[in-house]
Amino acid sequence: MKPHLKPEEAVKLIPDGARLMIGGFMGVGSPHRLLEALAQSGKRNLTVIANDTARPGVDIGKLIRAGAVSKLVASHIGLNPETQKAMIAGQIEVELVPQGTLVERIRAGGYGLGGVLTKTGLGTIAAEGQQVVEIDGEKWLLAKPLKADFALIAADQADYSGNLQYQLTATNFNPIMALAAETVICEPREILPVGMISPDVVKTPGVVVDYLIERAA
């Protein structure tokens, strides 16, 4: 059986200054209870790699409001004015990355690739400081891999061995991040006996998941 923890216990594994990947898209498919516990834990100087920071005070927005984040790598912060304010005030260093490039950088990190070549961002300010690679006369932008200390992800169903399946648009970055971090902590909506999730619908094999978050009391 996979080790299982309460959210408050899981956040004790995460030190100040840790580098986190957090699943979700505007909070949809984010590990809600884990983020609540992390925001309350008083952690500092976290680096967060995520698509966005949701809305003020919601999911990753809780970490922003708590002052827990010093660096953010994301594609969109437009729906969270608190993140924008913290960025402009210099409290959070923000690296904005096109969404498709962000997910490919995470995928490259998890899949053991040295990077990805993309046309996205080429010739724009998003390409500043990045390497342009010419192959057979065609120009591409080199997007380098991203890795993290922890991936905090959410799933719809987990079984006792940590096999995961996702639901609808709550899938998003979660299965990609599950390969790109040293330690993977998943908060499933439901935990089932082994065998109740068909092997064909398992999207993340339990072998890459380190901890499951127990159901709410």
Add this chain to the structure above:
Amino acid sequence: MKPEEIIQRRVARELKPNSLVNLGIGLPTGVAKFIDEHANVLFESENGIVGLAAKPPEGMDDPDLTDAGGGTVSAVPGAATIDSAYSFGLIRGGHLDATVLGALEVDENGLLANWVVPGKMVPGMGGAMDLVTGARRVIVAMNHTAKGAPKIVPKCTLPLTSIRRISLIVTDLAVIEPTDDGLVLRERAPGVTIEQIVAATSAKLIIPDDVPEMDLGVAA
């Protein structure tokens, strides 16, 4: 007819039956209202769904079924959900027939700026750069001017979204096509004159002998 309805109805006529289309949040989202349901235009959203449909009635929505703005939606029969890597594979890989999105500026070279106003509004590009770089057709749907100031300009002053030329501009006044030679005025909105369009545009327009009124499918 309201300006945004003119834009939405005209853009709807650009979307081909059996095509896969991404509609941006805001004005472009409303294009879906004007698509013939028998045309089988499939809408996708970059957060990971092919076949999204309008928001269901209050209380029938699912927090795990959303569009790229995080708002709840429903889905058509035959819809599929995908992860973010697959989603952008569809977009960048040439599998998306069209993307419809708004603009801050479009210029004489057909280049688009729509994601940042440095020092003022820095929301991030989200999926816009991938969409504009990867979709087969990029259709800009926007009001012709912002607070009276032209948005179709000689050269974008704001940071570009992509160095790829967009396919078509549809506004409440006109349909304009970026070409190798420059911006060609293709159509006028009902009741709008060429002079009015030129006055509201700071970019140079190429004006053919015949510039017909838009066909909106209904009387304006």
